[in-house]
Amino acid sequence: xxxxxxxxxxxxxxxxRFFILSLIILVVAGTSVYLGIQGFQQNPAAxxxxxxxxxxxxxxxxxxxxxxxxxxxxxxxxxxxxxxxxNSEFTRGTVSRVLAQPIYRDAWINGKFLAGLGxxxxxxxxxxxxxxxxxxxxxxxxxxxPELARLAVFxxxxxxxxxxxxxxxxxxxxxxxxPASSALAxxxxxxxxxLFLYMIAxxxxxxxxxxxxxxxxxxxxxxxxxxxxxxxxxxxxLFEEATLPIxxxxxxxxxxxxxxxxxxxPTNPLPLGQxxxxxxxxLVGLLALTSVCFAAAYLGFMRREIRTS
Amino acid sequence: MIVEAKGLKKRYNSVWALDGxxxxxxxxxxxxxxxPNGSGKTTTILILLGLTEPTAGEVRVCGYDPVRQPLAVxxxxxxxPEKVGFYEELSAxxxxxxxxxxxxxxxxxxxxRIGEAxxxxxxxxxxxxxxxxxxHGMRQRLGLADVLVKKPKLAILDEPTSxxxxxxxxxxxxxxxxxxxxxxxxxxxxxxLLHQVQRICDRVGILHRGHLVAEGRVAxxxxxxxxVARIGQASPILRARLEAxxxxxxxxxxxxxxxxxxxxxxxxxxxxxxxxxxGGVILELRPKQPTLEEIYLRYFQG
Ligand SMILES: Nc1ncnc2c1ncn2[C@@H]1O[C@H](COP(=O)(O)OP(=O)(O)O)[C@@H](O)[C@H]1O
Ligand SMILES: [Mg+2]
Numbered sequence: 001x002x003x004x005x006x007x008x009x010x011x012x013x014x015x016x017r018f019f020i021l022s023l024i025i026l027v028v029a030g031t032s033v034y035l036g037i038q039g040f041q042q043n044p045a046a047x048x049x050x051x052x053x054x055x056x057x058x059x060x061x062x063x064x065x066x067x068x069x070x071x072x073x074x075x076x077x078x079x080x081x082x083x084x085x086x087n088s089e090f091t092r093g094t095v096s097r098v099l100a101q102p103i104y105r106d107a108w109i110n111g112k113f114l115a116g117l118g119x120x121x122x123x124x125x126x127x128x129x130x131x132x133x134x135x136x137x138x139x140x141x142x143x144x145x146p147e148l149a150r151l152a153v154f155x156x157x158x159x160x161x162x163x164x165x166x167x168x169x170x171x172x173x174x175x176x177x178x179p180a181s182s183a184l185a186x187x188x189x190x191x192x193x194x195l196f197l198y199m200i201a202x203x204x205x206x207x208x209x210x211x212x213x214x215x216x217x218x219x220x221x222x223x224x225x226x227x228x229x230x231x232x233x234x235x236x237x238l239f240e241e242a243t244l245p246i247x248x249x250x251x252x253x254x255x256x257x258x259x260x261x262x263x264x265x266p267t268n269p270l271p272l273g274q275x276x277x278x279x280x281x282x283l284v285g286l287l288a289l290t291s292v293c294f295a296a297a298y299l300g301f302m303r304r305e306i307r308t309s
Numbered sequence: 310m311i312v313e314a315k316g317l318k319k320r321y322n323s324v325w326a327l328d329g330x331x332x333x334x335x336x337x338x339x340x341x342x343x344x345p346n347g348s349g350k351t352t353t354i355l356i357l358l359g360l361t362e363p364t365a366g367e368v369r370v371c372g373y374d375p376v377r378q379p380l381a382v383x384x385x386x387x388x389x390p391e392k393v394g395f396y397e398e399l400s401a402x403x404x405x406x407x408x409x410x411x412x413x414x415x416x417x418x419x420x421x422r423i424g425e426a427x428x429x430x431x432x433x434x435x436x437x438x439x440x441x442x443x444x445h446g447m448r449q450r451l452g453l454a455d456v457l458v459k460k461p462k463l464a465i466l467d468e469p470t471s472x473x474x475x476x477x478x479x480x481x482x483x484x485x486x487x488x489x490x491x492x493x494x495x496x497x498x499x500x501x502l503l504h505q506v507q508r509i510c511d512r513v514g515i516l517h518r519g520h521l522v523a524e525g526r527v528a529x530x531x532x533x534x535x536x537v538a539r540i541g542q543a544s545p546i547l548r549a550r551l552e553a554x555x556x557x558x559x560x561x562x563x564x565x566x567x568x569x570x571x572x573x574x575x576x577x578x579x580x581x582x583x584x585x586x587x588g589g590v591i592l593e594l595r596p597k598q599p600t601l602e603e604i605y606l607r608y609f610q611g
Contacts, residue, residue: 007407092394092395092396092397093393093394096360096388097394097395098408098411100360100388101411102380102384102411102412102413103380104380307351307355307361
């Protein structure tokens with residue numbers, strides 16, 4: 001399997017597709033961090049609390065925060081790494097030649113998944129290194145222990161999230177015979193979860209529980225809850241909910257309920273364990289989605305007739 | 310026997326792609342599995358490699374069961390698929406290198422084998438060019454090199470000449486024969502072009518609707534009419550006389566002192582006389598199967 005992982009890794013890292021998408025991500029990361037640092041200079045007090053984490057989550061000016069950007073754009077990179085993993089081997093006619101070699105059939109698809117994860121790992125780690133570099137240059141001090149720990153956890157969660165999209169891409173590459181249709185399906189799914197579901201959730205919530213400016217707080221709450229439960233179906237929302245407590249140590253939960261239960265803005269940061277607990281259900285959900293997706297791709301591939309014609 | 314299959318059946322949904330196929334291929338021979346399109350050649354090959362499971366029947370390849378021990382089979386067998394494909398953006402060398410890595414062949418040995426294989430198929434000069442720039446014939450030859458780097462005991466080639474002009478096809482067939490002679494490997498090749506491949510095959514089997522309708526040595530099958538005789542305890546003198554006679558088509562020694570003779574219709578009495586004079590036992594004397602020509606007309610043009 002090592003041979004397969006290396007070959008696929010080399011393919012990914014050398015491909016134009018990967019180069020363009022990761023370049024975009026790196027440029028956006030660099031820009032938002034740069035703007036974030038400028039923000040610090042206007043508001044030196046902010047530097048006190050987890051400055052590096054802040055760089056990831058605050059939205060500088062017109063740009064979205066880096067976290068939102070990664071949640072939105074990272075999946076495109078991941079899904080595009082996977083969408084032709086299997087069916088392109090069929091259209092090229094390389095499947096039967098490779099599977100006639102003394103390797104286990106599942107080593108091939110496992111190898112492809114691992115190589116994809118490795119590639120995404122390279123991207124995520126280089127982003128974090130970039131942030132380190134810029135931050136160190138501007139702030140003059142490295143992140144401290146707790147901050148580093150949170151960054152590390154964030155890396156793992158981000159990788160699980162991107163792993164879901166990679167697995168989804170590979171699943172489509174098993175389900176669809178032509179790379180063109182699997183690419184279409186992949187991009188459609190991406191748009192659905194990153195954009196449409198947010199709109200749909202809002203519309204549905206407003207239909208079921210209409211709210212106006214003078215509605216009672218209870219109505220607002222129900223509207224918000226409904227919206228959130230619909231969004232729970234989206235890995236994008238799961239990712240944001242799972243990572244916010246990690247990157248924003250003071251964060252205690254998404255719903256208005258949490259805010260209402262604790263009037264006043266909570267300012268004291270939670271320890272990492274507590275923060276993890278806040279986002280735990282979402283994290284488990286994310287992990288389950290990733291596993292289910294890959295398991296489906298795995299089974300589909302193992303059962304597939306391998307004749308090309 | 311390097312390949313042995315008994316009563317192979319394979320069903321796809323409601324069609325029986327294979328319907329009771331028996332196959333036996335001896336060490337070192339070139340066996341041609343011939344049959345019109347859709348007769349089950351590719352299905353047979355996929356089963357032999359353990360890439361598809363038979364619905365019923367027994368298979369042994371190099372002594373292993375491809376269903377239970379696919380890896381053992383794949384280590385010993387080289388395979389060139391019907392529509393052989395490569396990684397277009399990689400060079401010929403890199404494509405072969407991937408295969409040697411998958412086979413766990415150490416670097417130095419792999420480089421030597423790749424060099425040799427590319428030399429054999431005449432692609433040495435373009436080894437570093439991406440496969441995307443290769444013509445169909447070059448890809449087919451690269452497919453052969455791909456089989457060679459494994460140094461297999463058995464090479465299975467599915468339609469190695471399909472889609473190539475007659476001249477290129479003849480080149481590839483000559484190459485296959487030369488490789489068998491030099492490397493001593495057994496070759497199973499499939500084709501729907503009977504006339505094209507028959508000249509390099511030691512034996513051919515004609516597949517039609519999932520089972521063999523004729524099988525035998527090409528010499529035997531190409532002779533018109535007549536008989537086939539098996540003679541035991543044959544002396545060298547008998548053999549020499551039979552070979553010299555003008556009513557025999559072919560005389561072959563199957564085992565020590567056992568001859569297989571194909572003869573014309575009128576040669577029957579002469580054969581009996583020769584055997585009476587020189588000694589020997591007639592083990593079998595039967596009318597010959599239909600000729601390749603007849604088979605061709607019956608199965609390939611319908
Ligand atoms: N995946 C499949 N599903 C259904 N039928 C198939 C499948 N593969 C092959 N067949 C059928 O099996 C028969 C034998 O096919 P094949 O072995 O490819 O023949 P050949 O290689 O001799 O042209 C054909 O009738 C074909 O239609
Ligand atoms: Mg075929």
